[in-house]
Amino acid sequence: MRSLDATDARILLALDSDPDATVVALAERLSMSRNTVQARLRRMRESGSLGAYSRRVEPAALGYPLMAFMTLSLSQREGDLAAQQIVRIPEVVEILATTGDGDLLVRIVAKDTADLYRITNLVVASAGVVRTSTSIVLHEVAPHSVDGLLRRHTTDARH
Amino acid sequence: MRSLDATDARILLALDSDPDATVVALAERLSMSRNTVQARLRRMRESGSLGAYSRRVEPAALGYPLMAFMTLSLSQREGDLAAQQIVRIPEVVEILATTGDGDLLVRIVAKDTADLYRITNLVVASAGVVRTSTSIVLHEVAPHSVDGLLRRHTTDARH
DNA sequence: TTGCTTCCTGAGCGGTTTGCCCAGGAGAAT
DNA sequence: ATTCTCCTGGGCAAACCGCTCAGGAAGCAA
Structure with missing residues (x-):
């Protein structure tokens, strides 16, 4: 890169x-x-x-106006299995391995609350998942953007 | 849309x-x-x-290989202030208001751990922030992608 | 200084693509 | 049956693309 x-x-x-x-x-x-x-x-x-x-496609335009984050704790043994299963769920749009409370941070989108319920159940039922916590996104205060970084970069003579 | x-x-x-x-x-x-x-x-x-x-720009290519999420709890009074201040930090690439543990989920990128430390301190010091929790991203198991959703959409006759 | 390397610039070339227009037809809805 | 929307195929001039080349400026090393 x-x-x-x-x-x-x-x-x-x-x-x-x-x-x-x-x-x-x-x-x-x-x-x-x-x-x-x-x-x-x-x-x-x-x-x-x-x-x-x-990456430019808005999930909302595809009919998925709801967004949520799930924090997953995994069992030591079956941790890899979980990721493999969860990756296959189309509504899961991002999976990150993190430090802290959980082991996996999962971003999902859904058509409505019933749909969200269905998807979270799918994730929870995956092998190796021992504990979960879900946060629904109420409002995108600042949508993903690297504009600030780009703008700073333009003034830099060099890194 | x-x-x-x-x-x-x-x-x-x-x-x-x-x-x-x-x-x-x-x-x-x-x-x-x-x-x-x-x-x-x-x-x-x-x-x-x-x-x-x-959205297509990789922060790593800009010199920010580290990514982290901060969960913020805000005081009821100064909650709006916090968002306004945090939005100005270039390394903050996304801010979401959520239900659950915290009130705000903040995604940040950093050049290195020292840089990350500096930025988290900036966020924590913002007005109205009463409690924070930081998770460092160790690995992008599945980078942000809506491919699965698109693929499903192609087979749909209609929503 | 000299040489080497890298990058930007301006110019030129043919082939392709773009943006726009139109007329016709298929399918769904009224 | 009529209307509406959308896809199609055709055509046109203008603009763009990808590529090449030579010249020059800036940085670096010897």
């Missing part, structure tokens, strides 16, 4: 405010050569600095 | 496996008319079904 510099960050910020701008438009707006923008974008793509396109 | 159907999901899945495919290439691959793909993409963009472009 390539480490992004200030120029990359500027390009990404410009793309953020107009995700469908052409390379020519970006170059003009950022006062760079078209070649530069093109080369940077290609490098960012190929080096894996950009994640999957579907 | 427009509700996506099976055709939209198919387009998004194709984009996922080749994020830089042209509209013509997508149309050919999906056996659709170019006009259809073009119209769908435009509608998805304009209806807000797609989030910001920078």
Whole structure:
């Protein structure tokens, strides 16, 4: 994975405010050569600095307006099994192994509360899960965004 | 926000496996008319079904390989203040109001453990924060992805 | 200083894609 | 039957893309 510099960050910020701008438009707006923008974008793509396109898809637009987090405690023996089973549930959109209260932090989306109930039961019933705790997301105070980081990066002379 | 159907999901899945495919290439691959793909993409963009472009940026590529979650309990009076202050910290990439143990779930990224320590202190010191709990992400078992949801959507005749 | 490397720039080229238009037809709903 | 929506196939000019090349600026090492 390539480490992004200030120029990359500027390009990404410009793309953020107009995700469908052409390379020519970006170059003009950022006062760079078209070649530069093109080369940077290609490098960012190929080096894996950009994640999957579907990260941009809003689950709500797919009919899943509800979001929740489950904290799971796993048994030492069957811990790996749990992750393997849970990964297969489509409504589970993210699984993280963490320190602290639980062993696994799981993000799920659901169509409605009944659906959420069904999914949490699925997760709880997975092998190796010994304790769970569910938090429903009431409001996205600040949706996921790295804008602040990008903006800071643009002013940095170097890391 | 427009509700996506099976055709939209198919387009998004194709984009996922080749994020830089042209509209013509997508149309050919999906056996659709170019006009259809073009119209769908435009509608998805304009209806807000797609989030910001920078959601695709890997924080690690920006120099922030560490990720952590903080659960915050807020005082009833100054709860709003806390969110306003915390939102300004660039390393805070997501803030969610939740039910359960805490009132706020905060996702942060950091350059290293020392940096993480600094940021958590910043958050803890915010007005209205009465109790915190931090979990460091050890491993991304399953990075954020709605692929499963998209795939299911393609087989649905309708919701 | 000299050389080496890396990166940005401006220019050019052909082939492709885009955005837009239109007319026709299939399917669902009224 | 009529209306509405959507997909399709065709066509057009303009714009863009991917690629190449030569020149120059900046950084680094010897």
